[in-house]
Amino acid sequence: MALxxxxxxxxxxxxxxxxxxxxxxxxxxxxTPAPLKIPTxxxxxxxSGVALRMGREVVLFESLFxxxxxxxxxxWLFHAGLFIVLARHLRYFTxxxxxxxxxxxxxxxxxxxxxxxxxxxxxxxxxxVDRVRYITSPxxxxxxxxxxxxxxxxxxxxxxxxxxxxxxxxFFLGIMGFExxxxxxxxxxxxxxxxxxxVVLLMLIFPFSKLLHAPGLFFSPSRNQVDNPRxxxxxxxxxxxxxxxxxxxxETDRKA
Amino acid sequence: xxxxxxxxxxxxxxxxxxxxxxPLGVAAGDNPLLPTIVPGKGDKCVEPTDVMxxxxxxxxxxxxxxxxxxxxxxxxHSLKECIECHVQTDDQGNYIPINDPQQFCSSCHTYASVKMxxxxxxATTPEQK
Numbered sequence: 001m002a003l004x005x006x007x008x009x010x011x012x013x014x015x016x017x018x019x020x021x022x023x024x025x026x027x028x029x030x031x032t033p034a035p036l037k038i039p040t041x042x043x044x045x046x047x048s049g050v051a052l053r054m055g056r057e058v059v060l061f062e063s064l065f066x067x068x069x070x071x072x073x074x075x076w077l078f079h080a081g082l083f084i085v086l087a088r089h090l091r092y093f094t095x096x097x098x099x100x101x102x103x104x105x106x107x108x109x110x111x112x113x114x115x116x117x118x119x120x121x122x123x124x125x126x127x128x129v130d131r132v133r134y135i136t137s138p139x140x141x142x143x144x145x146x147x148x149x150x151x152x153x154x155x156x157x158x159x160x161x162x163x164x165x166x167x168x169x170x171f172f173l174g175i176m177g178f179e180x181x182x183x184x185x186x187x188x189x190x191x192x193x194x195x196x197x198x199v200v201l202l203m204l205i206f207p208f209s210k211l212l213h214a215p216g217l218f219f220s221p222s223r224n225q226v227d228n229p230r231x232x233x234x235x236x237x238x239x240x241x242x243x244x245x246x247x248x249x250x251e252t253d254r255k256a
Numbered sequence: 257x258x259x260x261x262x263x264x265x266x267x268x269x270x271x272x273x274x275x276x277x278x279p280l281g282v283a284a285g286d287n288p289l290l291p292t293i294v295p296g297k298g299d300k301c302v303e304p305t306d307v308m309x310x311x312x313x314x315x316x317x318x319x320x321x322x323x324x325x326x327x328x329x330x331x332x333h334s335l336k337e338c339i340e341c342h343v344q345t346d347d348q349g350n351y352i353p354i355n356d357p358q359q360f361c362s363s364c365h366t367y368a369s370v371k372m373x374x375x376x377x378x379a380t381t382p383e384q385k
Contacts (some may be wrong), residue, residue, distance in 0.1 A: 106371060160312075179288070
């Protein structure tokens, strides 16, 4: 029961740090001025075009694909695996379970393999490619270690040493609904405690780490800007041609 | 936002204190957080409850392999015996299929979003005597 209390407290703490920390960073990113027009060209000339390109960037990692195929293969494999694994985990936090979670749940199992293969590939790159190893810091290794360990401990629970998942879900529904009177004890399986402990650690360091590339991507000036430096409103541009203010005055004079 | 987060933290702390002060014992049957747990017929299962909750699928699949592939037919981990013990009857004394909503299998399987394929072949009730 003490264990249950400690883990419940850790999850409340980690949740607060994650949400507050991410909120703080997002506000900071949103307020940071981006005075220069610097979209990576060729770039879309309309806002919907930019949204589409951002969508491809988020879903397919388009620019990474163009720059480095190896990083793209392993990176995308990891993120796609992580996405489906996280979606599958929703069954522990929703009651009744959403219909589409029911649908993907059986396939989500194999996401763990995609995740782990991706992480091992990315780690191998940091160890085997000389120039990448040179710029690799301990935090890069530790982050890969943490993510790999979370993935491996989770996969071990799915495929080798099961835990009582009904009790796990009851525990999480309890802390999510603040139902302390009917709180359920967390099973004491070592793999589960390791898995959850490392997830808490990940939630705690997320807002202070390079994992902030997740929200950060949306605030990248080179990715979120429309390619219209020659068509800013107020310059009376001819849609595609930049007209200097003094030239605008000349044109106005001529018409008058 | 911040106020709400702080209050959550506060509640979390308060709960920790509460836990230290008075251990809470609540019967599993009437807990809103848990699926309905249908009691079986006998005193105890063929394996301890803790083990069954974690590994029942391994026993059933292992039993299938032993029976189908190797021809060794035993009763200890037989699905037929599971159903025999855990099936419920309605008011008329007829068996309710064990994979009906709220029955022994489906109650937890729906809760945990896990599909069963046992009953695509196997009967969901014992033979009516």
